[in-house]
Amino acid sequence: MEYDITIVGAGIHGAGVAQAAAAAGYKTLVIEQYKQPGLGTSSRSSKLIHGGLRYLETAQIGLVWECLNERHRLLKNAPHLVKLVPFYIPVYKQTRRGPFTIMLGLMLYSVLGGKGFNKIPRSKWNQLDGLKTDGLKAVFQYWDAQTDDRLLTETVLKSAVQLGADVELGCQFRHAMTESGTCVIDYEKDGQTRTIKSRVLINASGPWINSTLNKIKPSPRKLEIDLIQGTHILVSGSQKQGVYYLEAPQDQRAVLIMPWYGEILIGTTEIEYQGDPEDVAPTETEIDYLLGVYQLYFSQAVDRSHIKSSFAGLRVLKRDGESIFHRSRETTLHVDKKNSPMVLSIYGGKLSSYRATGEKVIKKLAKLLPKRTAIANTRILELPNLKS
16 A cells, blocks of 8 residues: 555644644644544643743744744634633732732733733622632633644544544554655554555654664654653543643643533643653653642632542653753744755644644645645634534
8 A cells, every 4th residue: 555644653743744734735644653543642631732931931923823823724623622711810929029020921912813911800800619718819811722632633533534534553663764755664553564655754743763773674763752741630620610720839831721521620830751642641740740739729629539530641852951940832843854855753833733734844844745635724614523
């Protein structure tokens, strides 16, 4: 079997590239190790389609603008999956960023494509899900979007299939050889090795990205990365007003507390992870950290007995000597050869901008691929409703 594009990984970026490739008319194959798409990192995010308000602090203006534009498209193309919800930023006496700083950030966020913001009057503070008011100086409200990340990934991959892409789930990528303008790829499924040929190979394997490159000959150069673990906990309780954007007292990081299928989701952490991505799991320290943030800000009693579940995912960050907070969240498209690439690896990436990333991948490779007739435009393509 011969393909134009073969993708290793059916997380949100693998699904997004598959959709973009199939929409452009390319014969496309996706290889995924799990029996369902999105079971790795793409089901363990903070469940948000957003611009990334905190990235303004590190001057990542282009990333915020792109993500807000993609949020706008998803609200239009997938209203059954992506919905605007109110976000609240309480500012206390001890908060590192004062009301004026927060207001300036929200003004810039609105200019870049947000939905505006306002200041909640003191008379309505008692309506904010039991938010503690001792030392509270101001509460700002703005809007961003929430989604079910696993379901979004499944839906994008379904869209790719509807456009003609092939998908192989529950199989292992074994190795690939790039020679004479062709990638010869071996993968294993149901105990049998299958061999296909492809013009290019897309490495969208998330935290397994460099492990995948190790299986390709000639061996492409790899970027140095760190895997950053982010943990969430789901606790019993009711939260009706929206998402709370809070400052963790331990390290001044942002922690989000949001309603999630009738419970409360709290996350996330950021710690360096060493080990097999398959083994990532929440630590006791992370759980205590997240519970501590909730207990500081809300009057409702929540402790370990209220935890319904927890999960941890891994983010890929390029190693550049900066602290985790100050590192760029921009997606890097890394190729094996500058002039005639046959292997393209996706380092990093945001859930919110998966479609734009897919479009960039196809644009980067278009001159090297056979001429095909596009059958859809992902900018305006509505995503299917899997529940209908």
